[in-house]
Amino acid sequence: MTATRGSYIDENRELAFRAWRQCGQNVERTIRTLKEDHGLPVSKPTLYDWMEKFNWKERAARAEAEERKTGDLQMSFEEKMLAGLVEQKQKYERYFATLPDTKPDNQAMFAFTALVRLIADVQKRIADPTAKVKKTSSEEARGAKVVGLTKEKAKEIKDKILGIQ
Amino acid sequence: MTDAKKERYRRIRGAILKLLAHEHPHAIDSKVLHFLLDDIGYTMPEEEMESHLAYLEEKKCLRVEKRKSTGLELRMIVISANGLDILDNFKQDCGVDVRF
Numbered sequence: 472m473t474a475t476r477g478s479y480i481d482e483n484r485e486l487a488f489r490a491w492r493q494c495g496q497n498v499e500r501t502i503r504t505l506k507e508d509h510g511l512p513v514s515k516p517t518l519y520d521w522m523e524k525f526n527w528k529e530r531a532a533r534a535e536a537e538e539r540k541t542g543d544l545q546m547s548f549e550e551k552m553l554a555g556l557v558e559q560k561q562k563y564e565r566y567f568a569t570l571p572d573t574k575p576d577n578q579a580m581f582a583f584t585a586l587v588r589l590i591a592d593v594q595k596r597i598a599d600p601t602a603k604v605k606k607t608s609s610e611e612a613r614g615a616k617v618v619g620l621t622k623e624k625a626k627e628i629k630d631k632i633l634g635i636q
Numbered sequence: 637m638t639d640a641k642k643e644r645y646r647r648i649r650g651a652i653l654k655l656l657a658h659e660h661p662h663a664i665d666s667k668v669l670h671f672l673l674d675d676i677g678y679t680m681p682e683e684e685m686e687s688h689l690a691y692l693e694e695k696k697c698l699r700v701e702k703r704k705s706t707g708l709e710l711r712m713i714v715i716s717a718n719g720l721d722i723l724d725n726f727k728q729d730c731g732v733d734v735r736f
């Protein structure tokens with residue numbers, strides 16, 4: 472019984488910690504959010520008590536540093552990948568320049584189009600990692616053809632194409 | 637090879653075929669394919685990617701179309717009818733139903 476009660480309080484405290492971070496560490500807003508969004512009434516003294524007892528400020532600083540680090544790593548990986556894709560795009564452009572006007576290479580053209588779309592998606596993701604890449608109306612019309620890259624797109628590939636849950 | 641590794645290889649090959657099937661009958665550039673696999677969590681070095689493509693090509697599940705010009709080589713991958721049959725579970729029959 473004690474363990475159950477303990478874990479319930481732990482859960483609520485974790486929820487309060489997350490809400491406190493989401494509310495920019497503002498106590499008033501955290502209390503309001505917890506009550507309105509989660510139906511959890513927490514008094515100001517309790518919240519201050521948790522903050523002090525469990526070193527929330529220190530923990531939040533650590534979490535933020537970790538998130539920044541992860542974000543930086545991802546960014547440098549994406550930038551590296553983008554450079555490779557841009558180089559590949561230039562190869563296609565050089566290849567197309569060698570073709571006579573009367574002899575188009577449709578297969579290469581399709582591959583090139585997908586490559587350009589992917590580059591645009593990666594560039595958008597680098598510019599704004601949280602941005603959703605909006606599909607153009609023609610893409611919507613074609614039945615949401617997917618070429619990577621935002622988290623939403625990756626999830627879509629997993630769900631719709633690969634069938635991974 | 638461990639069972640986990642075998643299973644991973646099977647899944648990667650399946651993912652390659654599914655991504656290619658999505659573009660069928662068109663091709664995907666090999667670098668784009670590598671990137672997409674990485675993006676959905678199948679990160680692997682170039683050599684491993686080459687190994688999977690070689691395996692699937694030998695099994696006639698895909699075709700590698702090459703374009704060579706001065707100082708450059710492009711490789712595009714297209715799923716074959718055999719590859720589509722595997723995805724559609726038609727491997728035991730020919731994937732054509734004439735009972736109508």
